[in-house]
Amino acid sequence: MGTPKELRILYENIDLPGMYTLEVYQQHGGYKSLEKLFEIEPDALIEMVKESGLRGRGGAGFSTGLKWSFVPKDVEPKYLCANADESEPGTFSNRYILQQKPHMLIEGIIIACWALGIHTAYVYVRGEFTLGKKRLDAAIAEAYQAGLLGKNIRGTGFDLDVYTHPGAGAYICGEETGLIESLEGKRGQPRNKPPFPAVQGLFMKPTVVQNVETLSNLPFIVQNGVEWYKNLGTIYKDTPRGVDPMNTGTKLYCVSGHVERPGVYEVEMGLTVRELIEMAGGVRGGRQVKAVIPGGSSAPVLTPYELDVPCDFTCLQMNKTMLGSGGVIVMDETVNTVEALLNLMEFYAHESCGQCTPCRNGTPWVRDITRRIFEGRGKPGDVDHLIEVANMIADVDAFTWNTICVFGIAVAWPAVSFARKFRPEFEAHIREGRPVVLPVEEAVTPPEENYAWPQTIPEAVRRPTWDY
Numbered sequence: 066m067g068t069p070k071e072l073r074i075l076y077e078n079i080d081l082p083g084m085y086t087l088e089v090y091q092q093h094g095g096y097k098s099l100e101k102l103f104e105i106e107p108d109a110l111i112e113m114v115k116e117s118g119l120r121g122r123g124g125a126g127f128s129t130g131l132k133w134s135f136v137p138k139d140v141e142p143k144y145l146c147a148n149a150d151e152s153e154p155g156t157f158s159n160r161y162i163l164q165q166k167p168h169m170l171i172e173g174i175i176i177a178c179w180a181l182g183i184h185t186a187y188v189y190v191r192g193e194f195t196l197g198k199k200r201l202d203a204a205i206a207e208a209y210q211a212g213l214l215g216k217n218i219r220g221t222g223f224d225l226d227v228y229t230h231p232g233a234g235a236y237i238c239g240e241e242t243g244l245i246e247s248l249e250g251k252r253g254q255p256r257n258k259p260p261f262p263a264v265q266g267l268f269m270k271p272t273v274v275q276n277v278e279t280l281s282n283l284p285f286i287v288q289n290g291v292e293w294y295k296n297l298g299t300i301y302k303d304t305p306r307g308v309d310p311m312n313t314g315t316k317l318y319c320v321s322g323h324v325e326r327p328g329v330y331e332v333e334m335g336l337t338v339r340e341l342i343e344m345a346g347g348v349r350g351g352r353q354v355k356a357v358i359p360g361g362s363s364a365p366v367l368t369p370y371e372l373d374v375p376c377d378f379t380c381l382q383m384n385k386t387m388l389g390s391g392g393v394i395v396m397d398e399t400v401n402t403v404e405a406l407l408n409l410m411e412f413y414a415h416e417s418c419g420q421c422t423p424c425r426n427g428t429p430w431v432r433d434i435t436r437r438i439f440e441g442r443g444k445p446g447d448v449d450h451l452i453e454v455a456n457m458i459a460d461v462d463a464f465t466w467n468t469i470c471v472f473g474i475a476v477a478w479p480a481v482s483f484a485r486k487f488r489p490e491f492e493a494h495i496r497e498g499r500p501v502v503l504p505v506e507e508a509v510t511p512p513e514e515n516y517a518w519p520q521t522i523p524e525a526v527r528r529p530t531w532d533y
């Protein structure tokens with residue numbers, strides 16, 4: 066099969082000068098999908114997207130077409146919210162689309178709105194993305210001028226308005242109902258579900274919230290067809306009940322941390338963690354890998370024993386972690402895993418919105434136990450205590466949470482996985498009463514005691530070929 070190669074589809078020509086303008090975007094095939102779009106019946110388009118296997122790139126990996134099929138047809142108005150909050154640590158691919166190819170997002174928004182009969186769309190942009198928002202606003206203005214947005218688009222009778230809305234820098238405003246509350250002008254505090262936004266969302270009307278990368282896939286599906294799309298990525302046979310076998314398309318993997326060439330790599334879904342690290346130039350200075358977070362900071366950490374797991378929705382789920390936002394954070398042998406967890410827990414304790422007691426009180430509690438272990442003030446039994454408190458926020462093995470939103474599980478997953486998988490290093494801090502960085506072989510819990518072991522990789526119907 067040879068060495069895996071990048072396959073740029075969304076990121077094709079992304080670095081061309083002026084790619085953020087309508088002129089350059091159209092010179093390179095931009096808005097071509099609209100030539101076909103208005104000939105496709107909305108219901109047929111929903112079926113196409115379902116059939117393509119496209120799954121949400123924002124974290125949950127839910128089937129996009131299936132979500133669209135839940136939207137009631139007879140309720141007006143309906144809304145689309147493009148989620149450009151991108152605040153998951155380790156994730157930075159949406160930001161570059163806003164800055165360099167904002168028209169691709171607009172094209173995707175037009176497609177989603179046509180399919181769903183939506184006439185108003187909002188793009189919720191993370192407040193810190195000032196350049197991205199400026200370029201997106203300019204692109205929206207160009208699209209209105211060119212008759213691609215506004216009234217009677219291309220003489221079809223279809224109207225669509227798009228507005229941007231800056232966030233104020235809260236991680237929880239990336240959660241879809243927190244985003245909706247914030248868009249309504251309230252504090253960004255998640256809502257209880259059900260009802261799900263597809264039925265009752267913005268201003269209590271049916272609302273589809275969709276990630277920037279997810280929407281950016283749509284022009285290519287419309288233009289090239291479902292079969293073309295399904296020929297990219299990995300599809301598995303015989304997955305257990307409840308595990309979706311579809312991993313079609315490419316994925317924008319954000320590889321960061323201790324690799325030689327950190328950055329966004331667009332490849333067919335299904336590369337292993339090891340292959341992704343190689344693609345990013347390997348671990349810096351030829352050092353050993355100690356830990357890898359495969360899907361943004363909320364995803365359970367992987368040990369060096371787990372690097373041959375394909376980085377796709379199905380396999381990572383079956384190996385008790387997740388693809389999440391595609392933020393692959395690589396840590397080499399110099400890393401103190403207790404300090405790494407402390408860093409994450411400081412973040413989560415700061416970002417809890419405070420509505421639910423287990424999250425509001427439990428997250429700082431987990432942080433404080435981690436801190437005292439790191440600082441050498443840990444007591445015997447603290448590692449179990451840490452795991453117990455985290456599991457009270459969300460039970461990671463049962464995959465249940467005692468909170469309104471899944472922020473609770475986003476806290477418990479890294480906490481429990483770090484403490485279980487790097488227990489020897491945590492215990493060494495307590496024993497020695499000071500920060501200790503153990504060699505990799507000694508720091509990791511033996512694989513047979515590892516809760517994600519043995520690895521499960523189902524048989525595939527199709528895998529990436531690199532034959533291009």
Ligand SMILES: Cc1cc2nc3c(=O)[nH]c(=O)nc-3n(C[C@H](O)[C@H](O)[C@H](O)COP(=O)(O)O)c2cc1C
Nearest residue numbers: 121122123124148150151152239240241275276279
């Ligand atoms: C705490 C938290 C933060 C989230 N942050 C983001 C985010 O920044 N961007 C995003 O697209 N989805 C984020 N999500 C996922 C959204 O709730 C939602 O599932 C997603 O935007 C749906 O779009 P998709 O189906 O295209 O992925 C977050 C979820 C949680 C629980």
Ligand code: SF4
Nearest residue numbers: 418420421424468470
């Ligand atoms: S789990 Fe945390 S972030 Fe989510 S609603 Fe409850 S307190 Fe807020």
